[in-house]
Amino acid sequence: MLNDRYQMLFKNLMGLYLSDGKPVGSNTLSKLPEVALSSATVRNVLADLEKMGFLHSPHTSAGRVPTDKGYRLFVDTLLTYQEPSKVHEQDLRQRLSVDLNQDRLLQEASKLLSGLTGMASLVMLPPKTQEKLQQVDFLMLSARRILVVLVFGDQDVQNRIVELDREIQSDQLQKLANFLNQQCLGLSLVQAREKLSSAVEQNQLQGDFPYSSLLKSTDDLLSRQLSDRQSLVVSGKTNLLDYQEFADSQKLKRIYHAFNQQQGLLELFDKSLQAPGLKVFIGSECGNEVYQGCSLITRPYAVEDEVLGVLGVIGPSRMNYQKVVPQVDLTGKILSSLLKK
Amino acid sequence: MLNDRYQMLFKNLMGLYLSDGKPVGSNTLSKLPEVALSSATVRNVLADLEKMGFLHSPHTSAGRVPTDKGYRLFVDTLLTYQEPSKVHEQDLRQRLSVDLNQDRLLQEASKLLSGLTGMASLVMLPPKTQEKLQQVDFLMLSARRILVVLVFGDQDVQNRIVELDREIQSDQLQKLANFLNQQCLGLSLVQAREKLSSAVEQNQLQGDFPYSSLLKSTDDLLSRQLSDRQSLVVSGKTNLLDYQEFADSQKLKRIYHAFNQQQGLLELFDKSLQAPGLKVFIGSECGNEVYQGCSLITRPYAVEDEVLGVLGVIGPSRMNYQKVVPQVDLTGKILSSLLKK
DNA sequence: TCTAGCACTCCCCTAGCACGAGTGCTAAAT
DNA sequence: ATTTAGCACTCGTGCTAGGGGAGTGCTAGA
Incomplete structure (x- = not known):
C-alpha cells in the first residue's frame, strides 16, 4: 500500500522521533546516509504522508510527528523486534x-x-467465578475460637478466626464440617453460597449451639473470594x-x-x-x-x-x-x- | 521568649502563608484589622524575626516565608486546634x-x-518478632496435597498447600502435627524456627515418609511471617x-x-x-x-x-x-x- | 516608640527583534 | 517524469530592554 521510499522515510522518521522525542524535519532526514535524497524530495513525501494521516505538524515550522495512525502503521508493518538473549x-x-x-x-x-x-x-x-470449592474445615484453636478454612484452587485458601459466644465440642464442629463438605463440595462459589443460605433457611442446621456465626463466616469468606480483590x-x-x-x-x-x-x-x-x-x-x-x-x-x-x-x-x-x-x-x-x- | 506583638504578627503571617502559599509582606499584614500597626513597624518586627531564624526572604522584595524553625514555633506554641465534630x-x-x-x-x-x-x-x-506460635496444623486435601496452617496472634494465620512426592497417611500427619505443637507451642517465631531446625538435625523426625517438605514449608511460613511484609x-x-x-x-x-x-x-x-x-x-x-x-x-x-x-x-x-x-x-x-x- | 517617607532592589511581564528551523511552491535540471 | 535548488514565508525560541509592582531598609520627625 505504501511505496518503498515512503516506508523507508517513515521508518527513519519514527526511529529519530522515538529516540529524541523532537519533531523531525526534512533536513534532518535528508542528511541520513540511508536516505540520500534532497530535503525538497523528502518534504514532498512528508507532505503526502501527512495528507494520508500518518504524520502531523505541531506547527508550521516544526517538522513532523507520527499520529496514532502512524504508530499503528509502524507497529503493524515496519517494526522488527530484537529477540531477547x-x-x-x-x-x-x-x-x-x-x-x-x-x-x-x-x-x-x-x-x-x-x-x-x-x-x-x-x-x-x-477470574475466580468459575473456581470450585474444594474443602471446608474448622480448626479448633480453643473451645471458643475456631479457624474457618476454605480451600479453593491450587494454591488458593481463605481463612478467618471466629470467636464464638459459647463453647463448642469438637465432634459438633466435625459434624458441621462434614455436612458442609457433603453439600457444597465441587460447587462453584456462587452455587455454594446459594446452597448455604438455603440450608440455613430450611433449618437443617438449627441446633442448640452457635452454628450461625460459623456459617456467616463461611459465607463471608466465599464472598470475599468472589469479590474482594x-x-x-x-x-x-x-x-x-x-x-x-x-x-x-x-x-x-x-x-x-x-x-x-x-x-x-x-x-x-x-x-x-x-x-x-x-x-x-x-x-x-x-x-x-x-x-x-x-x-x-x-x-x-x-x-x-x-x-x-x-x-x-x-x-x-x-x-x-x-x-x-x-x-x-x-x-x-x-x-x-x-x-x- | 517572644513578645506578644511578635507572636501575634508571626501567627498572622503563618495564617496568610498557609492559606495562600505566597510570601507575606509587611503591607498585607499591616492592613489586617487585628494588626493595626503601620507597615513600617511590621517591617521592623519581621526583620527581627528573620534575624532570629523564624522567617526567610526568598529575595529582596518578596515578603517573608516561615523557616523550618518558624514552623516549629508555630506548631509548638501558637497553634490552636479545631476539635473534629x-x-x-x-x-x-x-x-x-x-x-x-x-x-x-x-x-x-x-x-x-x-x-x-x-x-x-x-x-x-x-512488629511480629514477639508474636507467639499458637498452633500448627496439617489439613489433608488428598493423599498428596497437604495444607499447612500456622496460627499466630489474634487474627493472624499463614498457610500454604504442599504437594508431596509420595502419599502420606492421616495418622502420620497427625503425629507430626502433635509433635510440632508439643515442641513449638507458645514459642516466639525465632525460637520456633531454631527448635525446628535442631529437631531436624537430631533426626528426631527421620521416618520413612516425606516429612521434609512439610517441615520446610512450616519453616518457610515462619520466616515469611517474620520478614515478608x-x-x-x-x-x-x-x-x-x-x-x-x-x-x-x-x-x-x-x-x-x-x-x-x-x-x-x-x-x-x-x-x-x-x-x-x-x-x-x-x-x-x-x-x-x-x-x-x-x-x-x-x-x-x-x-x-x-x-x-x-x-x-x-x-x-x-x-x-x-x-x-x-x-x-x-x-x-x-x-x-x-x-x- | 512608632510612623511616614524615600531610595533602592529585585521579580515579572511585555514588546521587540534577530535567528534558526522548517515549510510549500515553483522553476530549472536531470 | 523525477528530482533538486531556490525563495518567500511562518512560527517558535532566545535574548534584551524597559516599565510596573511589591517589598525592603533606613532615616528623620512626631
Whole structure:
C-alpha cells in the first residue's frame, strides 16, 4: 500500500522521533546516509504522508510527528523486534521460580516487567467465578475460637478466626464440617453460597449451639473470594514520572485514577484475552481519552492452552517498541510455562 | 521568649502563608484589622524575626516565608486546634467497624486518613518478632496435597498447600502435627524456627515418609511471617501530585522511592513509638533531605496501654495543621479503641 | 516608640527583534 | 517524469530592554 521510499522515510522518521522525542524535519532526514535524497524530495513525501494521516505538524515550522495512525502503521508493518538473549530469558525465569501461590506469582511477574521496561505494568488476574470449592474445615484453636478454612484452587485458601459466644465440642464442629463438605463440595462459589443460605433457611442446621456465626463466616469468606480483590493489578506506577509526556501532574493523576477505576482497561484486556498473541493499543485505541499519548501492550498468559488472564505494560506511545514488545512477550511466555506446574 | 506583638504578627503571617502559599509582606499584614500597626513597624518586627531564624526572604522584595524553625514555633506554641465534630467521629468509627484482621484494619485506617487529609498516609504495622506460635496444623486435601496452617496472634494465620512426592497417611500427619505443637507451642517465631531446625538435625523426625517438605514449608511460613511484609504501609501517594510543592516529578519520585526504602522514616516512627501522643516532624527534622519541605505527623496507636505501632500522614510543610493534626489524633484514637476487642 | 517617607532592589511581564528551523511552491535540471 | 535548488514565508525560541509592582531598609520627625 505504501511505496518503498515512503516506508523507508517513515521508518527513519519514527526511529529519530522515538529516540529524541523532537519533531523531525526534512533536513534532518535528508542528511541520513540511508536516505540520500534532497530535503525538497523528502518534504514532498512528508507532505503526502501527512495528507494520508500518518504524520502531523505541531506547527508550521516544526517538522513532523507520527499520529496514532502512524504508530499503528509502524507497529503493524515496519517494526522488527530484537529477540531477547537466552541469558536474559534464563535470568527472568529464575527470578520467577519462587514458590508462590498463583496471585503472588502474577504480581511478581508484573513487578519484574515494570522494572524491565521502565513503565507501568498491569496484570489481569484469572477470574475466580468459575473456581470450585474444594474443602471446608474448622480448626479448633480453643473451645471458643475456631479457624474457618476454605480451600479453593491450587494454591488458593481463605481463612478467618471466629470467636464464638459459647463453647463448642469438637465432634459438633466435625459434624458441621462434614455436612458442609457433603453439600457444597465441587460447587462453584456462587452455587455454594446459594446452597448455604438455603440450608440455613430450611433449618437443617438449627441446633442448640452457635452454628450461625460459623456459617456467616463461611459465607463471608466465599464472598470475599468472589469479590474482594482487584482483578487488575498495577505495578511500577511511579516509573511514569520519568517521562515528560506525563510532566503535567494533573494528567498523571487522571491516569492513576483511571488505573484504580479499571474501567476501560478491563475491556481492552478482555479483547486481548479473546485473541491469542500480543496486542498493541495505541493512543485513542485505548478507548479513554486519559490514555491519549499512551500505548498499551498486552499478552495473554495460559496454562496448557487454557487462557487464564492477560499481562501488559502501559507507557508513552513514544516508547521503544523494538525492545518492549519482546519483553512483554517473553514474560508472558515464561509465566505461562511456570504456571503449568 | 517572644513578645506578644511578635507572636501575634508571626501567627498572622503563618495564617496568610498557609492559606495562600505566597510570601507575606509587611503591607498585607499591616492592613489586617487585628494588626493595626503601620507597615513600617511590621517591617521592623519581621526583620527581627528573620534575624532570629523564624522567617526567610526568598529575595529582596518578596515578603517573608516561615523557616523550618518558624514552623516549629508555630506548631509548638501558637497553634490552636479545631476539635473534629462528634458526627465526624461517629462516621469515622463506623467506617472502620468492619470485620477485618489487624493488618487489614490498619491499612483501612491508613486509606481513610489519606482520603481525609488529602495527603499521603503511613502506618507502621506492629512488629511480629514477639508474636507467639499458637498452633500448627496439617489439613489433608488428598493423599498428596497437604495444607499447612500456622496460627499466630489474634487474627493472624499463614498457610500454604504442599504437594508431596509420595502419599502420606492421616495418622502420620497427625503425629507430626502433635509433635510440632508439643515442641513449638507458645514459642516466639525465632525460637520456633531454631527448635525446628535442631529437631531436624537430631533426626528426631527421620521416618520413612516425606516429612521434609512439610517441615520446610512450616519453616518457610515462619520466616515469611517474620520478614515478608512491609512494616511501613503507605496509602494515598497520588494525593501528593496535587501540591505544587511536588510539581517537580523528579523530587516526587525521590520521595516515593524513599517511601519504599523506608529508611529514615522508620527511625522517626520509632521515636514516635517511644513517646506517647502526637508528634510533628518538620522539614529537616525528617532526617532525610528528600523530605525537605515536607512535614510528618505521627501518633502511636495502642491496645490497652500497650503501644503497638504508629500511624501518620506526610505532606507539604505548608499544610493545614489546624485541621490535619486533630484528624490524625482522632484516627489514632479510634483505631486504638477498635483494636481493643 | 512608632510612623511616614524615600531610595533602592529585585521579580515579572511585555514588546521587540534577530535567528534558526522548517515549510510549500515553483522553476530549472536531470 | 523525477528530482533538486531556490525563495518567500511562518512560527517558535532566545535574548534584551524597559516599565510596573511589591517589598525592603533606613532615616528623620512626631
